[in-house]
Amino acid sequence: MTVTLDDIRIAAERILPHVHRTPILSSAQLDAIAGCELHFKGEHLQKVGAFKARGAHNAVFALSEEQARLGVATHSSGNHAAALALAAKRRGISADIVMPSNAPQAKVDAVKGYGGHIHFCEPTLEARETTLAAVRAEGGQTEIHPYDNDQVIAGQGTTGLEITEQLAQTPPDVVITPVGGGGLLAGTAVAIKSLWPQCQVLGAEPSGADDAQRSFRAGRLIEQTGPDTVCDGLLTSLGVRNFALIQQHVDDILCADDSTIIEAMQLIWSRLKQVVEPSAAVPLACVLAHPERFAGKRVAIVFSGGNLDLAKLPW
Amino acid sequence: MTVTLDDIRIAAERILPHVHRTPILSSAQLDAIAGCELHFKGEHLQKVGAFKARGAHNAVFALSEEQARLGVATHSSGNHAAALALAAKRRGISADIVMPSNAPQAKVDAVKGYGGHIHFCEPTLEARETTLAAVRAEGGQTEIHPYDNDQVIAGQGTTGLEITEQLAQTPPDVVITPVGGGGLLAGTAVAIKSLWPQCQVLGAEPSGADDAQRSFRAGRLIEQTGPDTVCDGLLTSLGVRNFALIQQHVDDILCADDSTIIEAMQLIWSRLKQVVEPSAAVPLACVLAHPERFAGKRVAIVFSGGNLDLAKLPW
Structure with missing residues (x-):
């Protein structure tokens, strides 16, 4: 594709x-x-x-009803985290966001402000991926990668x-x-x-x-x-x-x-x-x-x- | 009036x-x-x-040809100085700007950039008014006050x-x-x-x-x-x-x-x-x-x- x-x-x-x-x-x-x-x-x-609002909204609103029901998830410490939380809120579904424990407070507040569920982890790529996998294993959320x-x-x-x-x-x-x-x-x-x-x-x-x-x-x-x-x-x-x-x-x-x-x-x-x-x-x-x-x-x-x-x- | x-x-x-x-x-x-x-x-x-660009342009373009020929003058350390210099440049006339010696460099540069003639004076209202009066006594410029x-x-x-x-x-x-x-x-x-x-x-x-x-x-x-x-x-x-x-x-x-x-x-x-x-x-x-x-x-x-x-x- x-x-x-x-x-x-x-x-x-x-x-x-x-x-x-x-x-x-x-x-x-x-x-x-x-x-x-x-x-x-x-x-x-x-x-x-x-600009992250564009990709996040397109990905969230492209989901089938069945997919959407289980929500979305990502790991991000940046603008994509807030964008995904907002897009999920607009569609009325949940967003689980894995963030490193050292993420800037402003970014954490933005995600919370849009109703995203934050999962803190160690600030390494491995910890972020492991935490995201664990969250998705439990809830079946669709992963929305920030760019890939x-x-x-x-x-x-x-x-x-x-x-x-x-x-x-x-x-x-x-x-x-x-x-x-x-x-x-x-x-x-x-x-x-x-x-x-x-x-x-x-x-x-x-x-x-x-x-x-x-x-x-x-x-x-x-x-x-x-x-x-x-x-x-x-x-x-x-x-x-x-x-x-x-x-x-x-x-x-x-x-x-x-x-x-x-x-x-x-x-x-x-x-x-x-x-x-x-x-x-x-x-x-x-x-x-x-x-x-x-x-x-x-x-x-x-x-x-x-x-x-x-x-x-x-x- | x-x-x-x-x-x-x-x-x-x-x-x-x-x-x-x-x-x-x-x-x-x-x-x-x-x-x-x-x-x-x-x-x-x-x-x-x-917004100072509005008043300065109106005042400069409202001058008669006779007035305009002698140019305009003001004392200002702020946005009016740059606005008057620009308006005068647009009309093709001279602008003499009396500025206190402690005016911020950025404001001085802005006036110069628009081709205004700067006259530095002591940073007191009295010195500014005296210097402006001297400039106008010599050149006959119309004073454009910043607000009054x-x-x-x-x-x-x-x-x-x-x-x-x-x-x-x-x-x-x-x-x-x-x-x-x-x-x-x-x-x-x-x-x-x-x-x-x-x-x-x-x-x-x-x-x-x-x-x-x-x-x-x-x-x-x-x-x-x-x-x-x-x-x-x-x-x-x-x-x-x-x-x-x-x-x-x-x-x-x-x-x-x-x-x-x-x-x-x-x-x-x-x-x-x-x-x-x-x-x-x-x-x-x-x-x-x-x-x-x-x-x-x-x-x-x-x-x-x-x-x-x-x-x-x-x-």
Whole structure:
């Protein structure tokens, strides 16, 4: 199985009542600084403050009645946890979320606020997987993986589909999204390449967690070990389904270091007046780090999310 | 002379090519926290990052050719300085800006970026006025006062006029703006009360700079001395023209202390994902400080601006 434009169109219709059609933002001052024409898709203004609401709602509302009755489960310490809890609440089913004991309080509160059942475990991947397996063995819940899941990828792809509608009058030369597990990049690439074959699609990654770039260039999945970056949303390795779609549809993956990412984040906050998380600033950082590549181009960028601890800013 | 709805309508037409029609923002989560239905007019997304662009453009484009040829001048350390420099640049005339020697570098850079001529002086009101008088004695520039000026008030009033258009389907019960010199509050009150006589119009002020509330309740102008608040945009005393309009059209002026203002600011940043300056958070702080007064009401709030030093946040 793979994800196609049709899957993304079905996802768009399915999640329409539950998510926001986020706006495209721009700033003449930022364009002057970057030397190109920038259009930002504001997924930090999405439900739960991140594009993750799209994939979670698509996966939850795609379940059969029989599946849905048993609820859903996942392990996540990030935005997917809150998104899945909200989607389950909207469908009136239960969500069991396995979270590491050191998960930020804000994320725990968000999941609780949407009525998710939290199962704390040790902060290791093994403990998370074992705990999730135990929860599902008892309750029979469907696992909704944060990114390595076709319905999740199709849901995230609705971001790209909306870009093709919102920028239809003047299509961009390049679309850039952050890449962590690869759900947003893979889904967006399918939508963009299906409708705008000439448009480049790029992934943007922190230099300190560059498994996607290394995997893409080597032609085989290379696991992320010991990531070192302020981008807490991009620490994970690429998913298998995601990598296959990225190999097929993405043109390149660029990197930027943390100091450029923080500079980009400050530009977004001070010029666009938008609160985005570090991960969301990586595409602009890649533009700033490779000015020759983007000079004079029309560039669409996805702001992936806006959730962060305001008391612990990276500057 | 005074400011009427007609003046505001003329201003709206005059500044149309030069300023943004800013969006109205909302958040179901914020509504739940505040216990009322909130609609935020996003003037932090305005040109120069503040509503001041409206008044400055109206004043500059209302000048006769003869006046315009000699340029404009003002003393300001804040958003009005950048707004006047930009408006003058758009009309192709000069702007002389008297700024205190301790003005924040970001504000100095903004004025320079728009081509304004800066004259530094000692950071006292006397030095600012003396320096401005000397500049104007030599060049004959028209002074554009930051708030105590009918064209400036009419320009700021276009904020209120846009609210009546954007919320026409479901008019609010209350409109609240921050109040410093009183340009935004006076202009908005004229527009709102002319078109929606039943709608309450309130000013919102930091407790540490409460000259507007004291003046309003005493029925005479009381000067602000020794203001003590994080709201650097609201330190000044009410203007004479502003106070007259506020007495005529405003229902009340509320105060909130700095800790509530900072709490409101953090809610706006974390829930709406919008970077607003402390002054812009005062209306929401007043709602949080007086919950009984707003319970269940439809409330429109003006975010006055979004310019602040990201390295010096008040928390």
